[in-house]
Amino acid sequence: MMFEKIRERLSYFVGLLAVVASLGLLFILIYDIIRQGGGALSWDFITNFPSRFPAQAGVRSALFGTAWVMIMTAFISIPLGVFTGIYLEEFLSRGVFKKFIEVNISNLAGVPSIVYGMLGLAVFVRAMALGRSVLSGALTMSLLILPVIVIATVEALKSVPTTLRWAAFGVGASRRQVVFSHVLPQAFPGICTGVILALSRAIGESAPLILIGALSYVAFVPENPMDSFTVLAIQTFNWASRPQEAFHERAAAAIIVLLILTLAMNGLAIYLRARFAGRKGAR
Amino acid sequence: MQSAQPIIITDQVSIFYGEKRAIENANLKFYQNEIAALIGPSGCGKSTFLRSINRMNDFIATARTEGKVIVEEEDIYAASIDPVLVRRKVGMVFQKPNPFPKSIYDNVAWAPRKTGLPKSELNEIVENSLKKAALWEEVRDRLHQSALGLSGGQQQRLCIARAIAMQPKVLLMDEPCSALDPIATGRIEDLMRELQKDYTIVIVTHNMQQAARVSDKTVFFLNGKIIETGETREFFTRPKQVETENYITGKFG
Numbered sequence: 001m002m003f004e005k006i007r008e009r010l011s012y013f014v015g016l017l018a019v020v021a022s023l024g025l026l027f028i029l030i031y032d033i034i035r036q037g038g039g040a041l042s043w044d045f046i047t048n049f050p051s052r053f054p055a056q057a058g059v060r061s062a063l064f065g066t067a068w069v070m071i072m073t074a075f076i077s078i079p080l081g082v083f084t085g086i087y088l089e090e091f092l093s094r095g096v097f098k099k100f101i102e103v104n105i106s107n108l109a110g111v112p113s114i115v116y117g118m119l120g121l122a123v124f125v126r127a128m129a130l131g132r133s134v135l136s137g138a139l140t141m142s143l144l145i146l147p148v149i150v151i152a153t154v155e156a157l158k159s160v161p162t163t164l165r166w167a168a169f170g171v172g173a174s175r176r177q178v179v180f181s182h183v184l185p186q187a188f189p190g191i192c193t194g195v196i197l198a199l200s201r202a203i204g205e206s207a208p209l210i211l212i213g214a215l216s217y218v219a220f221v222p223e224n225p226m227d228s229f230t231v232l233a234i235q236t237f238n239w240a241s242r243p244q245e246a247f248h249e250r251a252a253a254a255i256i257v258l259l260i261l262t263l264a265m266n267g268l269a270i271y272l273r274a275r276f277a278g279r280k281g282a283r
Numbered sequence: 284m285q286s287a288q289p290i291i292i293t294d295q296v297s298i299f300y301g302e303k304r305a306i307e308n309a310n311l312k313f314y315q316n317e318i319a320a321l322i323g324p325s326g327c328g329k330s331t332f333l334r335s336i337n338r339m340n341d342f343i344a345t346a347r348t349e350g351k352v353i354v355e356e357e358d359i360y361a362a363s364i365d366p367v368l369v370r371r372k373v374g375m376v377f378q379k380p381n382p383f384p385k386s387i388y389d390n391v392a393w394a395p396r397k398t399g400l401p402k403s404e405l406n407e408i409v410e411n412s413l414k415k416a417a418l419w420e421e422v423r424d425r426l427h428q429s430a431l432g433l434s435g436g437q438q439q440r441l442c443i444a445r446a447i448a449m450q451p452k453v454l455l456m457d458e459p460c461s462a463l464d465p466i467a468t469g470r471i472e473d474l475m476r477e478l479q480k481d482y483t484i485v486i487v488t489h490n491m492q493q494a495a496r497v498s499d500k501t502v503f504f505l506n507g508k509i510i511e512t513g514e515t516r517e518f519f520t521r522p523k524q525v526e527t528e529n530y531i532t533g534k535f536g
Contacts, residue, residue: 163379167377172368172449
């Protein structure tokens with residue numbers, strides 16, 4: 001009895017300690033960044049192009065570059081990933097082929113991002129001659145997050161109860177109708193969350209984009225998919241590696257912008273999930 | 284009550300899960316407007332057999348069916364048959380109520396709407412189906428609220444309404460009352476008697492009293508084989524097989 005109680009308390013404290021440690025580190029990190037970069041944050045910082053004078057340097061091109069890459073990545077990876085997931089889970093019958101694909105997708109999700117950068121460089125930039133363009137960047141990023149989106153979709157579909165599928169089949173629904181009218185609406189919040197989390201992973205990636213040759217000094221806003229570009233993560237990396245203290249301040253400020261973007265995307269994920277979960281069954 | 288021609292004939296039906304044979308050479312006939320009860324201990328294959336009548340076993344990856352199941356003179360396992368159309372003719376009610384997470388109206392209207400019926404007819408179908416399922420009076424004022432807000436018994440009657448909205452010939456019921464309380468069960472049983480006027484009903488039940496109360500014909504399954512089939516009163520009062528007698532007197536199962 002005594003031991004039982006002590007064990008109970010002990011596991012509680014270990015859990016608490018883990019939570020405090022991880023959250024504490026996070027808060028220290030955020031505090032440190034805000035302390036360093038908060039002063040540099042201003043409207044000018046958002047609207048200015050980068051400059052070799054730290055006081056005038058801003059993230060305008062990086063912000064637009066990030067937006068370009070993320071929007072194009074979303075357009076490429078979401079339909080491709082979600083439909084792959086639907087096909088795998090709902091249409092492909094169980095067998096060696098399915099197993100093979102599933103195992104490979106899980107493995108792909110664990111491949112270091114820089115490997116995708118090398119692939120992007122070889123295939124999109126060179127072989128397909130797309131150059132160091134927004135398009136190359138978006139295609140590379142899409143490859144990077146596709147496995148994550150596929151897995152999230154499959155998991156969301158798996159969580160829809162089989163009895164719902166039977167109910168629909170039982171009234172003479174075709175497989176397509178079962179999937180698109182009944183299963184998908186139920187899986188939608190889960191898919192949404194997965195997709196947005198995948199995109200917020202992509203927004204912070206720099207390695208693959210550095211490899212495909214996104215530039216660190218871009219004094220213009222990309223105007224079409226074939227323009228060269230930079231993104232916030234690369235801009236940050238560039239400023240952080242300069243010797244001048246003033247640029248470090250800019251780097252911290254750029255991180256704050258990136259954090260706000262990521263936070264906004266996660267907020268959107270939570271909002272969508274709550275909204276659709278609340279609507280379940282209403283119509 | 285019975286017409287001469289059976290509406291369902293199963294001819295040497297065997298069903299396998301992988302290597303394991305769950306049903307062995309089942310030969311049965313079901314007639315128009317008949318309620319047939321399939322009884323037997325857990326794992327005897329009665330639900331598996333039931334699902335073979337509207338090809339719901341298609342969704343169990345390892346299941347394989349041999350023999351013929353003839354519904355209205357059509358072999359539903361023939362290559363030319365679309366199983367989707369089979370399920371429109373042979374509706375199903377499941378063990379646990381499983382309404383769509385949509386409104387009450389949409390639960391009933393979903394399937395007929397997909398066959399392209401206009402809205403005016405849909406309203407009529409929804410009303411008629413809910414009336415037939417003895418649910419109309421309880422839900423007429425909240426047709427557009429979620430079906431998940433209904434009680435278990437109401438949900439199961441909604442599932443019945445949903446099934447009859449497609450105007451099937453046959454209704455399969457897989458232990459439809461096992462998740463319901465005695466009052467809700469009583470209502471479903473009364474309902475079955477009412478539905479019998481329009482449909483042929485095949486019901487799987489764990490509950491022998493229920494089989495005795497509602498059915499015209501009883502079929503006893505044991506280890507995948509049909510042990511005995513008979514007119515229900517006859518079946519329960521004068522069983523022909525020893526196993527049947529042992530089962531209905533509660534010696535096993």
